[in-house]
Amino acid sequence: MIIFLLVLCQLQAQRIKGEVHADGSVLPFANIAVRGTAYGAVANDEGIFEIRDLLPGKYQLEISYTGFVTVYRKVVLSEKDVFIKVELLPDDELDEVVVSGTLKPVSRMETPVPVEVYKPAFFQKNPSSNVFEALQQVNGVRPQINCNVCNTGDIHINGLEGPYTMVLIDGMPIVSGLSTVYGLSGIPNSLIERVEIVKGPASSLYGSEAVGGLINIITKDPELSGTFTADSYLTGYGAYNLDLGFKMSVGEIATTLLGVNYFNYDHPVDNNQDNFTDVTLQHRISVFDKFSFRRPENRVFRLAGRFFYEDRWGGEMQWTSEYRGGDEVYGESIYTKRWEVLGEYQLPVDPDLMFTFSYTDHDQNSWYGNTPFMAVQRIGFARLTWDQELGSHSLLSGISGRYNFYDDNTPATENAHGNLPDEVMIPGVFVQDEWRFDEKRSLLTGFRYDYDKRHGNIFTPRLAFKWKLTDTDILRLNAGTGFRVVNLFTEDHAALTGAREVVIEESLKPERSWNINLNYLKKVYSGSGNYLEMEMSAWYTYFNNIILPDYDTDPDQILYRNLDGYATTTGFSVNLDYHLANGLKFSFGGTLMDVKKNDGGETIRPVLTERFSSTWGISYTIIPWNLKIDYTGNLYGPMRLPLAGDLDPRNPDSPVWSIQNIQFTYIRSKKFEFYGGVKNLLDWTPDKGNPFLIARAEDPFDKNVEYDNDGNVMSTPDNPYALTFDPSYVYAPNQGVRVFAGLRCFID
Structure with missing residues (x-):
């Protein structure tokens, strides 16, 4: 029994x-x-x-x-x-440490300033050759291509144009103005630890340009990185990208992390049959080296440097380098060289003093048809900060200095006596105090003073209130101001092509903005393994002295002046991330916004500003097959587009458009991943529904354009729409559907 x-x-x-x-x-x-x-x-x-x-x-x-x-x-x-x-889920995925909002490491749940964090796994769902392109998957952030020929561009945050976005590397403002699109290319993805994004003014900490928001690209700590990483892929268009990362010890002194990025695309494509390249051809090499030195008492000393070289061109399909600068075959050819150095050093004193510094030298040799643009930009930056805890107060104060040197061959750096480079030193001082009332509530106040000899004294206050409703519910209210000193020739590609005459109607004043932002963050973690994060924001920004280029008054000119009135942007956004215990992950972001300017009593919507946008991603791993599937996409609402004249037959507004992608990743082991997929599944390109994209592509040097006695373009049988050559009508990438395949390798 x-x-x-x-x-x-x-x-x-x-x-x-x-x-x-x-x-x-x-x-x-x-x-x-x-x-x-x-x-x-x-x-x-x-x-x-x-x-x-x-x-x-x-x-x-x-x-x-x-x-x-x-x-x-x-x-x-x-x-x-x-x-x-x-x-x-890793612990840090629920409560990341961020630095961009307050200039000091703090838990994302504890900082009074909303900061969005994106890690390499987020960008690997839709691999790209540069950070500029990768940001298209971030809600409220849109990479804007500004030229159909050379494909240069900038980053829009919440509908504001690129000059209002500050881009930092390891907290240093080395990507600026002339160098924005180039500075965001060639940063080896293998070296990126995370990308932090702050939406809204941050000038009280970072100074000029941090008006609409900032993007801080934080590279890995050499001490904590893997020994070797590699990521290489090839697309159906013939583009090839290689990222390599190496970690090495330098005796007992330091550890170094070396990263190399190589990108090559040299296959001209003209699918829209206008005899112009649809995508700019590029040959790029970038080398980034970061050292972490060992010091007594674990004090910080990090030093990094990067060299970047790129040769890019776009133009008529028969263009070769022998036509560079001539008027026989049109091409836009840009040679770029950049040197960057940045570092941080913790002084061996008490109290805690941190010295951070950066320097960049950007040399650009370019021709837009037969119009040369030769420019040099140097930016030096140094900051000394003091971080101190005094009871319930967390104090941060510091001094900074920014050196700007800019010279080119345009009227921007000329006066009656000849060439006059723009050279200025902008000293600043700032103080920030976070007062913790109790475990749930804190108030951050900040103030910055800068002096610019061209514009005088500039003050930027800041206020942020955080209320921790529960351990997983945070309410934040932020208010502050931003400012931007302007060097328009370094920021507006249309001013450089030679297609339009640039007219500066007055002495330009620095732009100012006032912003208020209400943010709510909610995290839900169930014991069964499901995880939900929801973040909502509403904002209002008011600008005065804003400089918006006027493309409408005269199709042959770009008129620049301070706005006789004001501009506003109002919006609401939501981000959702939902992770299920079975490995299925959903993400969604949506933004609604109303951007407008009032000039002399007339209210209009600026060009290239969408009313709504969204991004999404769905990921799932089929564990028995070691196969991960990622489906990503974005959608943009209509934008007003820059027409070149009253008779221009192109659509005045863009349609609703979407770029969608799918990727399959085979996880062979912890060391190897094979991936491939399809980009732009819908095969969307901006030429759909338009008679042409580039105005007068058949006559890029305007040899057959006729003018009346007042200088206006005349309508003729050869030019029925009274247009001149203009490649600035662009709002979406020109690359259609394409396949890609790649390999990743990791060695700890």
Whole structure:
């Protein structure tokens, strides 16, 4: 009888089997416990576990791993074994540390300034050769291409144009003005730790240009990075990209992280048949080296440098370098060289003083048809900060200096006596105090003073209130001002092409903005392993002295002056991230906004400003196949487009358009990933529904354009729409559907 009962129990006993993963990869040696019992298991090196001899019934599993959030899963055993898949989230994914909002490391849940964080895994869902293109998947952030021929561009945040966005590398403002599109190219993706984005003015900490927001690209700490990384892919258009990262020790002195990016695209394509290249051809090399020095008491000393070279051209299909600068075949050819140095050094004194510095030298040799543009820009920046805790107050104060040198061959750097480079030193001082009333409420106040000899004294105050409703509910109210000193020739490609005459109607004043932003962040983490993050923001920004180029008054001119009135942007955005315990992940972002300017009592919407936009992503890993699927996309509402005259037959507004992509990643092991997919699944290009994109593409030097006695373009049989050559009608990428394939390699 006893033997019979033992056999019966053995027949009824079941097993719980499963696999533990993190971000689609196996997580070896995780601990699995059956709560309330002595049963448990440890996953093997492939993340697989098995718990035997359980009788039918209801159980709760506790799955844990150091550095990850513990997950609880309910399991019901009946007559069959049960197989489960468990996805663990890193602790830092729930509560990242950020620095961009307050210039000091602080938990994202604790900072009074809303900061969005994007890690390499986010950008790997839709691989790109540069940060500029990768940002198209961030809600409220839009890379704007400003020329159909050379494909230069800038970054729009919440509908504001590129000059209002400050781009930082490791907190240093080395990407600016002339160098924006080039500075965002060639940063090896293998070296990027994360990208932090602040939407709204940050001039009280960072000075000029941080008017609409800032993008801070934070590179990896050499001490914490892997030994070797590689990422290489090829597209159906023939573009090839290679990223390499190497970690090495320099004796007992330092650790260095070397990154190399190489990009090549040399296959002209003209799918819209206007005899112009649809995509700019590029040959680019970038080398980035970062040192972390070992010092007593773990004091910080990091030093980094980058060299960047690029040769890009676009133009008529028959163009070759022998036509550069001539008027036989039109081409836009740009040679760019950049040197960058940046670092941070913690002084060996008490209290804590941190010295940060950067310097960049940008040399551009370019021809737009037969119009030369030769420019040099040098930016030096230094900042000394003092960080001190005084009771319930967290103080940060500092002094800074910014050196700008700019010279080119245009009227921007000329006077009656000849060439006059723009050279200015802008000293500044700032102070910031975060007053913690209690564990739930804090108030941050800040103030900055800068002096610019061209514009005089500039003051930028700041206020931020944080109310921690619960441990996972944060309400933030931010208000502040921003300013921008203007060097328009370094920021507006249309002013450089030679297609229009530039007219500056008055002495330009610095632009000013006032902003208020209300932000709500909610995180929900269930014991079953599901995770939801929701963030909502509403904002209002008011500008005066704003400089908006006037393309409408005269199709042959760009008129610049300070706005006789004001401009506003009002909007609402929402971000949702939902991670399910089975590994399925959803993300969605949506933005509604109203951007307008009032000039002399007339209210209009600026060109290239969408009313709404959205981004999304769906990811799922089929664990038995080691296959991860990523579907990403974005959608943009109509924008007013820059027409070249009253008879211009092109659409005055863009349609609703979307770029969607799919990627399949085969995770061979922890060291190798093979990926491939399709970009622009809908094959959307801006020429759809338009008779042409580039005005007068058949006559790029305007040799057959006729003018009346007042200098206006005349309508003729050869030029029925009374147009001149103009490539500035652009709002979306010209590349259609294309496949891509690549390989990633990781060695710890």
